[in-house]
Amino acid sequence: MASFEIVFIPTEQMSKMRIPILYKINKIHEFKILVTGEIKPCELKVDKSILSFKFNENSYDITSTEILKLKNQGNSDVNYNFILTDNPVFDVKPRRGIVKSNTFSSVQVI
Secondary structure (H helix, E strand, O other), rough: OOOOOOOOOOOOOOOOOEEEEEEEEOEEEEEEEEEEOOOOOOOEEOOOOOOOOOOOOOOOOOOOOEHHHHHEOOOOEEEEEEOOOOOOOOOOOOEEEEEEEOEEEEEEEO
């Protein structure tokens, strides 16, 4: 049994693909297969639409933290990157990462 890997990198304009693949075995036997697929955009969903920062009554902390869950319901990993302004009011940790397919990742908003 033999196998080979096909790597496909779509452009933003594509929604479907249909690519013929030509290959030879032993430099003699020619074969052709048609690879088809549907391209779906990667999407991260957040578990909260509003963050509510609170301080305990007896707290002397100068910061408050909220946890935000990023959920990936797709079938491939999604890279994320938070871009902050020059003088941000909030910070995010980690600022970048990967959410594996069908999992979630937590980030802290400080």
